[in-house]
Amino acid sequence: MSLVLAAVCIAIMVVMALALARSFSSPTVYDRILGINMFGTKTVLFIAVVGFLMGRPDFLDIAIVYALINFIGMVAVLRFFEYTAPVE
Amino acid sequence: MTELIDLVLLAMLALTALKIIFLKDLFAVVMLFGIYSFLSALIFINLDAVDVAFTEASVGAGISSVLMLGTLALTGRTEKENKRSSLLPLLVVTVTGAALIYGTLDMPPFGAANNPVHEHVAPRYIEESPKEVGLPNMVTSVLASYRGFDTLGETVVVFAAAIGVLALLGVRREKTDNVRQSGFTDHYVLRIIAKLVIPLIILFALYVQFHGDFGPGGGFQAGVIAAAAFILYALVYGLPSAFRVVGPKFLQGLASFGVLLYASVGLYSMFKGGQFLDYNKLAVDPLAGQHYGIIIIELGVGITVFAVMLSIYYAFASQTERGNT
């Protein structure tokens, strides 16, 4: 079982790296925001899986905090984006 | 396995840092700073430092990003081109970095059992903490009881930051009540979901506050999460609505109250015949006294941090409102 969890861990990290690559080089600025949103939700899943892999389910509290902060960060980015016109 | 995860996370961290340096669009830079905080919190989790990861996630990725975005709304969005050559700074940085790395070669091996840092203070805390303080979470017992004076200093520093920001910027209230101008006025989905989600976030903040004795958490993290809930309300419904719910004057009073609560616990224990912040004197049984002391000062820390974060956000956001109406 821990082998499956380790494989899932590595696969989620690959997904996170791909989302990060999307936010590095993107045609519009909205693509960057999309990449970061995906990075955030995948991080929540990553922490949950790592917690079960290491046998420390305390990590679930941090996963909840990440989900909250990801959402609030997205709302803040979209809100303040209204004030500055898009460059592209 | 953990080394592999560490390596990949550190590589992503380095790539993010390089991209931050070379990007000229400051909006994307702020978002990448949020990612940087997420990644460093993941590294802390991998190092089994759960409380630190908690704080890093909530403060670095949450509050700092929101405040930097608020600043960006006032200043420009792109960085100025740097015309001068950066060869000399690069040389200075390389020489300094090489000297520092050469200095670390003399340190004891990482994680060895007989390092000096593991020998003297740490085993005493680990062995004596269940008998003297009796909390399952040893980080809280060190933070709140053994090093309680340092935590009082941290709380005062946070309070001083609020004083600095409020003295420099101040919170500007609008003369007229223009509720419809700010906030997401036509995003119906977002407004309803925010109404659903904000009570859950406040409930979770209270859970983190009072559960800090048993798991990761404590006053600081709880204050930041509660402030994030109210910041979400201010983002979605507009700043004047947020002022009506929790006013700036009330927040200033709340911040001072938190610090006073903390300090008065210390004074009360002096009044009872012990030293400053000696929790053993707070009750007849010293262990119960420790528990009372820790709960009350964590409450003080949480209240102060909540009020300070929300005040700083009000100060930044009201500048934006003033500049764009």
Next chain:
Amino acid sequence: MFILDIVSSALLIAGVFFGLTGAVGLFKFPDFFTRIHAASVTDSVAAILIIGGLLLQTSFDLNTAKLLFILAFLLITSPTASHALAKSARHGGLLCLAETTNKPTDERPHD
């Protein structure tokens, strides 16, 4: 508990598969609005499958409740964030693919 492990592993691997296809879709799709479709749909499905797989690993205690809370929160807020992003992009003037290519009027699909 062997059957529980098998079902849990199957759910986890399925969730990872959806996550990977979503990440690949971020690069392959031609337009922003199609990319947001790929990202948000696969995000929700991957979250359900992976957290479902982890739920089978817990004994019925506080961790089960926390995992269910995480799942509920992700399912409520992630589509909302995507919706807000798409609305903001449309408000900012981003055109979808059908509007950027200049088609003559008699070739457009009748609706």
